[in-house]
Structure formats: C-alpha cells, structure tokens
Amino acid sequence: MISMASRIKSAFTEQGNYIGLAAALGLSIAFLNPLPLVMGIIGEVAYLLFVPDSKWYSDILAKRDKEGAYARRQRLKEKVFDVVGYDFKEEYNQLESVRTQLDDDYAARPDWRSVIDRLDTLLSKYLEFGLLDYQLRNYIQSLSHQAEEELPDLIQADNQEADDLRKRLANTQKDASKYSDGTVRWVEQQMGAIRLFFQGQIDSIQQLVNEEETRIASGGGNANNRDTLLKRIDIQRMSLNQAEKIGQGLVSLNQQMALMEETIRLINGQIRSKQPGQVLADIEGLVDQSENVSNFLQEITPFEDTTEQQLLLSR
Numbered sequence: 001m002i003s004m005a006s007r008i009k010s011a012f013t014e015q016g017n018y019i020g021l022a023a024a025l026g027l028s029i030a031f032l033n034p035l036p037l038v039m040g041i042i043g044e045v046a047y048l049l050f051v052p053d054s055k056w057y058s059d060i061l062a063k064r065d066k067e068g069a070y071a072r073r074q075r076l077k078e079k080v081f082d083v084v085g086y087d088f089k090e091e092y093n094q095l096e097s098v099r100t101q102l103d104d105d106y107a108a109r110p111d112w113r114s115v116i117d118r119l120d121t122l123l124s125k126y127l128e129f130g131l132l133d134y135q136l137r138n139y140i141q142s143l144s145h146q147a148e149e150e151l152p153d154l155i156q157a158d159n160q161e162a163d164d165l166r167k168r169l170a171n172t173q174k175d176a177s178k179y180s181d182g183t184v185r186w187v188e189q190q191m192g193a194i195r196l197f198f199q200g201q202i203d204s205i206q207q208l209v210n211e212e213e214t215r216i217a218s219g220g221g222n223a224n225n226r227d228t229l230l231k232r233i234d235i236q237r238m239s240l241n242q243a244e245k246i247g248q249g250l251v252s253l254n255q256q257m258a259l260m261e262e263t264i265r266l267i268n269g270q271i272r273s274k275q276p277g278q279v280l281a282d283i284e285g286l287v288d289q290s291e292n293v294s295n296f297l298q299e300i301t302p303f304e305d306t307t308e309q310q311l312l313l314s315r
Contacts, residue, residue, distance in 0.1 A: 069120045076124060080131045088130045092123075095261060098268045099123055111276045118283040119267075122260055125290050129257050132297060136250045137186075143243060144190040147197035183254040187247040198240035205233050245300040256293045260286060 027036035081089055099119050102112075176188035209229045215221030263286050267279055 065117070066120075069117070069124075073120065073124050073127065076127050080127045080134075084130050084134050088133070091261065092126060092130065095126065095264050096123060098264055101268065115276050115280050115283065118280060118287060119264065121287060122264060122283065122290075125287070125294075126257060126260050129253055129260075129290075129293075133250065133253055133257070136246060136253065136297075140187065140190050140194075140243070140246060140250065144193050147193040150197055151193060151200065181251075183251050187250055191243065191247050194243050195240065198236050198243075201236045202233055205229055205236065209233070242300070249297050249300050252293055252296065256290060260290070 025037055028034055077092070099116075102116060102119070176185050176192060179185040179188060209226055212221050212226040212229065216223060216226065263282065267282060
C-alpha cells in the first residue's frame with residue numbers, strides 16, 4: 001500500500017503539475033502581475049489536498065506500479081532465459097500464465113492488489129532462483145569434471161589408500177541412485193568424484209606428514225615443512241566443506257522452487273474461496289522463506305560479486 005506521503009510526492013512531481021506551475025510563474029513574470037502565480041499556488045494547494053487521495057490517482061499509480069513490475073520482470077526473464085534450459089522456461093511460463101489469469105478478476109480491486117503485487121514478487125524471485133540454480137549446477141559440474149580428470153593419478157598408486165579410492169569410486173553411481181529426489185541424486189553423483197578427489201589429496205598429503213614426522217623423530221626432518229603440510233590439509237578440507245555446502249544449497253534452492261510452484265498453483269485454485277488477507281498471509285510466509293534461502297546462498301556462493309549476483313541475492 002502506497003503511503004500518503006509518497007502519493008503527495010508523486011502527485012507533485014507529475015509533469016502536468018510542473019507545467020502548470022511553470023505557466024503560472026511565466027504569466028506573472030510576463031505581465032509583471034503576481035495574480036497568476038497566486039492563483040497557481042492556490043490551485044496547487046487544492047490539487048495536493050484532493051488528487052493524491054482520489055481513487056482516480058490511486059488507479060493511475062497502481063497501473064504504473066504494475067507496468068513497472070512487469071517491465072522489470074521481463075528484463076530479468078530475458079536475461080535468465082538466455083542461459084537456462086527448456087524445462088525451467090516451460091515451468092516459469094506456466095506459473096506466469098497462472099498469475100495472468102488473476103488480472104481480469106482481481107487487479108482492479110484494491111483489497112486484492114497487495115496479493116497480486118506479492119505474486120509478482122514471487123515470480124521475480126523464481127526467475128532469480130532459476131538463474132542461481134543454473135550457476136550452482138555449472139559450478140558443481142565444473143568442479144566434478146576437474147576432480148575426475150585428477151583422480152586417475154591418485155588411484156593408480158599401489159597402496160591401501162588408492163585401493164580404497166578405487167572401490168569408493170566404483171560405488172559412487174550406485175550410492176547416488178538410491179535417492180528419489182532428482183536434484184539430490186544429481187548432486188550426489190557429482191559430489192562422489194569431488195569427495196574422492198579431496199580425500200585423495202588429504203591422504204596423499206597426510207602420508208607426507210607421517211614421513212616428515214618420522215624424520216623429525218629420528219633427528220632429521222623439518223618442523224616447518226610438517227606445519228606447511230598440515231596447513232595444506234586444512235585447505236583441502238575447507239575446499240571440500242565449501243563444495244558440500246554448495247551442494248546442500250542447490251538442494252535447498254530446488255526444494256524452495258518446488259514449494260513456490262505448488263503454492264502459486266494452490267492459491268490460484270483457492271483464491272475464489274478465500275479472503276485476500278488469508279491468501280496474502282500464505283504468500284508472505286513463502287516470501288520470507290525465500291529470503292532465508294537467499295541469505296543462506298549468499299553465505300556460500302562461490303561467484304564473484306558481480307552486478308548479476310547482487311541482483312540475485314538482494315530482496
């Protein structure tokens with residue numbers, strides 16, 4: 001709901017209002033007579049007293065807000081549709097169609113405007129989540145491919161650690177297939193190679209640590225070298241932990257998107273039997289939940305702080 005102060009400010013900055021004031025001032029200057037300016041000021045006071053609070057002006061502002069929200073969503077939609085796959089485009093278009101069906105029946109009713117505005121917010125958030133889903137998947141897949149390229153060197157060694165890695169690598173696909181959720185299954189498939197890679201790195205460095213400690217115990221070796229190796233292990237563990245968090249974030253993101261899809265469709269089915277306040281409460285809860293997901297993803301995101309990323313994680 002637009003505040004009265006905002007309405008007055010908007011009414012004052014209308015181009016027609018500026019033209020009227022300028023005309024009154026111009027006439028006063030041209031005829032060296034203050035009367036046109038005085039009449040203009042009186043008219044301005046009356047204008048600001050009555051117009052901002054009128055239904056006519058409220059309808060104008062509502063139309064502008066609707067057009068502005070639609071234009072912003074279309075720009076975001078074009079950006080997202082340039083990179084995402086067909087399935088997401090199809091899902092979004094269906095949700096947008098559900099939203100469009102409400103226009104004729106409810107857009108003109110003041111008690112439903114807040115509901116429709118928040119539905120527009122949800123659609124924009126869904127687009128943002130779709131782009132973030134694409135980026136997170138690409139990041140995890142790239143990391144998985146890199147791990148798969150490096151793994152052969154780690155598993156070819158003739159020791160127990162390499163043998164364990166070979167067995168775990170063989171079981172990766174089998175373990176991932178037990179998950180019924182498609183996103184969880186995909187994340188586990190990708191993370192299999194990633195976990196094995198980092199664990200292999202950790203095991204290899206730990207072997208160097210053990211050897212260095214043996215030399216130190218026998219009077220040789222170097223404590224600084226050992227400490228450096230231990231720091232390398234810490235970095236490998238932190239890198240693996242970051243990858244795990246990103247995988248968890250992708251799962252949370254997809255679950256939230258599924259909830260958004262289901263809620264929008266449910267609201268469309270129930271909207272004729274519920275009061276706007278009830279529907280708005282459902283939507284507000286979903287918006288708040290989406291913000292929590294955004295905040296979590298902001299903490300773990302691996303991307304650079306680009307304009308696109310700021311757009312994605314700000315609301």
